[in-house]
Amino acid sequence: MSKRLLGLVLVLPALAVIALLFLFPLGISIVGAFESDRRYGLGNFEKAFALYSQDVIFTMAIVGFSTLVIGTFSVAIAGYLTLGENPRAVAILRWLYRWPMFIPFIVVGQVLRTFLAKNGLMNNILIGASILTPIQASGFLDWRGIVIAFVWKQTPFVTLLLAGAMASLDRGTIEAARNLGASRLRILIEIVMPQVATTLVVGLILSFVTMMSVLSVPLMINAQSPTMITADIAFRINAYGDYGVANALGLISLGVTACVAWIYLRQTMKERS
Amino acid sequence: MTALTGTVEARPRIGLDFWWLPRALILGLLAFAIFGPLANLALWAVAERWYFPHALPLEYGFSFWARVFSPRGNAMESLTNSIVVALLTVTVSLALAIPAGYALARLKLPLRRLILLVFMIPQAFPNLPVYVNVARLFYEIGLNGTIAGVVLVHVTHGLVFAVWIATASFSAVDIELEQAARCIGAGALQAFRDVTLPLAMPGLMASAIFVFLESLDEFTGSYFVGAPDVNMLPLLLYSAGAGGNYQIASITALLLLVPSIGFMLVVERFLKADVLSRVGR
Numbered sequence: 001m002s003k004r005l006l007g008l009v010l011v012l013p014a015l016a017v018i019a020l021l022f023l024f025p026l027g028i029s030i031v032g033a034f035e036s037d038r039r040y041g042l043g044n045f046e047k048a049f050a051l052y053s054q055d056v057i058f059t060m061a062i063v064g065f066s067t068l069v070i071g072t073f074s075v076a077i078a079g080y081l082t083l084g085e086n087p088r089a090v091a092i093l094r095w096l097y098r099w100p101m102f103i104p105f106i107v108v109g110q111v112l113r114t115f116l117a118k119n120g121l122m123n124n125i126l127i128g129a130s131i132l133t134p135i136q137a138s139g140f141l142d143w144r145g146i147v148i149a150f151v152w153k154q155t156p157f158v159t160l161l162l163a164g165a166m167a168s169l170d171r172g173t174i175e176a177a178r179n180l181g182a183s184r185l186r187i188l189i190e191i192v193m194p195q196v197a198t199t200l201v202v203g204l205i206l207s208f209v210t211m212m213s214v215l216s217v218p219l220m221i222n223a224q225s226p227t228m229i230t231a232d233i234a235f236r237i238n239a240y241g242d243y244g245v246a247n248a249l250g251l252i253s254l255g256v257t258a259c260v261a262w263i264y265l266r267q268t269m270k271e272r273s
Numbered sequence: 274m275t276a277l278t279g280t281v282e283a284r285p286r287i288g289l290d291f292w293w294l295p296r297a298l299i300l301g302l303l304a305f306a307i308f309g310p311l312a313n314l315a316l317w318a319v320a321e322r323w324y325f326p327h328a329l330p331l332e333y334g335f336s337f338w339a340r341v342f343s344p345r346g347n348a349m350e351s352l353t354n355s356i357v358v359a360l361l362t363v364t365v366s367l368a369l370a371i372p373a374g375y376a377l378a379r380l381k382l383p384l385r386r387l388i389l390l391v392f393m394i395p396q397a398f399p400n401l402p403v404y405v406n407v408a409r410l411f412y413e414i415g416l417n418g419t420i421a422g423v424v425l426v427h428v429t430h431g432l433v434f435a436v437w438i439a440t441a442s443f444s445a446v447d448i449e450l451e452q453a454a455r456c457i458g459a460g461a462l463q464a465f466r467d468v469t470l471p472l473a474m475p476g477l478m479a480s481a482i483f484v485f486l487e488s489l490d491e492f493t494g495s496y497f498v499g500a501p502d503v504n505m506l507p508l509l510l511y512s513a514g515a516g517g518n519y520q521i522a523s524i525t526a527l528l529l530l531v532p533s534i535g536f537m538l539v540v541e542r543f544l545k546a547d548v549l550s551r552v553g554r
Contacts (some may be wrong), residue, residue, distance in 0.1 A: 003380050018394060028410070107490075209397055213493070250399070254399060257399055
């Protein structure tokens with residue numbers, strides 16, 4: 001019994017930090033979303049939807065689309081790392097893919113802002129290689145820039161998780177299918193993916209949540225309308241000190257995240273039962 | 274390419290493998306997608322003059338570096354602030370995570386899995402609305418715009434890495450070594466200090482580096498709690514970029530980039546598979 005007590009005493013300070021500095025302000029944010037002019041009601045939400053409904057849809061579309069692209073790329077890369085038959089190509093890919101993983105979002109924003117601009121290095125190289133003419137060149141600093149930034153930064157993370165899960169699979173079934181003449185694509189889709197689907201979904205949900213709360217990328221790549229909810233929250237507070245609408249927007253993004261988490265939970269429950 | 278001796282080749286192989294054509298194309302595209310933007314950053318960091326329609330900088334030099342590192346420039350202040358905050362964040366996080374990790378790894382705790390999950394919460398919710406309200410709370414108690422305030426925000430955010438990795442590294446230490454130390458007369462604290470802690474050290478170092486980087490790179494919390502009184506590197510990068518000063522922004526970005534990439538290259542030396550496989554368990 002005293003051991004249990006000691007354990008709790010040792011864990012308590014760390015838990016207290018989370019409770020005081022995260023859960024408590026989160027609660028304030030949720031309550032504050034319903035409070036306007038010292039009264040409780042849905043006023044903040046009406047205002048938020050009237051002003052920013054387009055941005056809410058924009059955010060969901062961008063983050064959803066990025067998640068899909070990240071999923072596709074990470075399955076392709078992790079699949080090749082697992083099933084690739086040329087050791088040298090696999091080694092190069094393994095070395096190559098994880099570079100962006102630890103690069104902070106703020107640096108990704110700056111890097112891609114200069115790279116993807118209308119006069120950025122990408123267009124300059126494409127023009128220099130005569131793939132584009134200067135008239136065709138256009139900047140990517142709109143929704144495409146945000147998607148590229150998210151995919152660039154988050155794909156290595158999901159790939160790392162997925163490749164790890166694939167590496168721990170039983171090689172026997174894969175070899176057997178290969179001996180029976182199944183193509184590698186078919187093995188990936190029919191044998192490997194069903195076994196690592198949960199890992200993929202967990203990785204994608206973590207990425208989804210991260211992308212929902214990134215402020216620097218939308219501020220740096222695409223601050224004009226329509227933009228992402230996070231940029232609106234920052235604007236609401238810096239320009240008007242309007243915590244009510246900011247909290248309402250925050251709750252909306254929490255709600256979106258909760259929906260995604262709920263889909264995930266329902267699926268794992270189904271698998272368990 | 275030489276055919277392996279002893280394997281039966283269905284088709285006679287000539288010296289060249291034509292699959293390298295699509296492979297090289299795809300790997301090349303990927304390398305361009307990853308290193309193109311990074312090369313662009315490096316170019317901007319050493320460009321003296323670079324404007325449309327020139328594909329490459331007109332003049333190279335380090336005058337912007339001199340400006341960034343001049344004693345009166347606000348970059349040095351940001352750099353110092355960032356490093357001080359990151360070091361304090363590591364100290365506080367480890368002071369919280371070492372006891373917690375030991376308890377989670379060794380002592381029978383009720384609701385152990387739930388406790389581990391609680392540390393995940395700051396990563397699992399969009400944290401912008403939370404930081405906004407933390408800033409408001411801190412403002413009321415005078416912590417807004419102070420180093421201590423920024424450190425507290427960073428600790429909350431980085432605690433999941435600190436606690437999870439500390440827990441994993443303590444559970445990777447063989448419990449029999451601890452028991453052996455106790456058998457020959459060491460007290461609980463002494464056994465922890467002389468046996469468990471040194472053995473868990475590589476994992477704890479890894480968690481310290483994780484927390485350090487997380488703090489160095491954190492933008493949103495510093496933006497609301499720190500700015501404009503506590504200048505940090507990410508804030509400098511943001512304001513320089515917003516002001517169109519791409520050289521200063523790129524040099525700052527490079528300063529943030531180097532530790533991150535360095536860590537990516539050595540992470541496996543610190544995080545051994547025995548610890549890694551226990552993370553989150």
